[in-house]
Amino acid sequence: MAAGLMRQAAGDAIDVYSAGTQPVGSINALSAESLLEVGVDIRDEKPKPIDPALIREVDLVVTLGRDATVEPIDGTVFENWDTDEPSMRGIEGIERMRLIRDDIATRVDQLARELTTGNRT
Numbered sequence: 001m002a003a004g005l006m007r008q009a010a011g012d013a014i015d016v017y018s019a020g021t022q023p024v025g026s027i028n029a030l031s032a033e034s035l036l037e038v039g040v041d042i043r044d045e046k047p048k049p050i051d052p053a054l055i056r057e058v059d060l061v062v063t064l065g066r067d068a069t070v071e072p073i074d075g076t077v078f079e080n081w082d083t084d085e086p087s088m089r090g091i092e093g094i095e096r097m098r099l100i101r102d103d104i105a106t107r108v109d110q111l112a113r114e115l116t117t118g119n120r121t
Contacts, residue, residue, distance in 0.1 A: 001031055002064055002081075004040040005105050009112040017054060021068045023047035034097035038105070062111070064104065081107055 003018030010016070024047055032043050050070060055061055060077045061070055065085075072078055084103040086096040114120040 001035060001042075001101060002062065002104050002108055004035055004042045004045075005038075005101075005108040006112060008038075008040050009105075009108050010116060013116045014112065015058075017058065018045070019048050019050040019054075021050060021063065021070060023049050028097075030094055030097040031101075033094060034101045037098070038101070060115075083107075 003016050006014065006016045027042055027045050027047065032041075035042055052073075055070065055073050055076055058076060060079065063070055063078070063080045064083050066080070066082045068080065070078060081104070084099055086092075086099045091099065
């Protein structure tokens with residue numbers, strides 16, 4: 001979800017890669033639906049595991065959710081976004097995915113601004 005939103009926010013200004021710490025067999029249909037509502041189409045994407053060689057080449061790795069962890073590698077910055085979990089408030093289905101999408105989109109927009117202007121705090 002974050003990768004698609006970052007590609008939309010930053011365009012070609014930032015190289016964006018997506019992988020999962022625990023990838024499953026297919027993209028979450030409700031996640032794809034919520035992204036399509038804002039013009040991001042991930043329906044043809046396939047979940048993939050993290051490539052340790054790629055982590056050594058990138059400047060920043062962002063993980064989503066408190067359970068997502070990646071073994072740190074010297075020279076790469078790691079950041080975890082403990083995203084909103086609406087199901088903890090009884091919110092499910094597409095409404096849940098929209099709230100998660102919007103939380104991530106806010107963070108992505110801020111990060112894209114920081115990275116494209118060189119004003120990373």
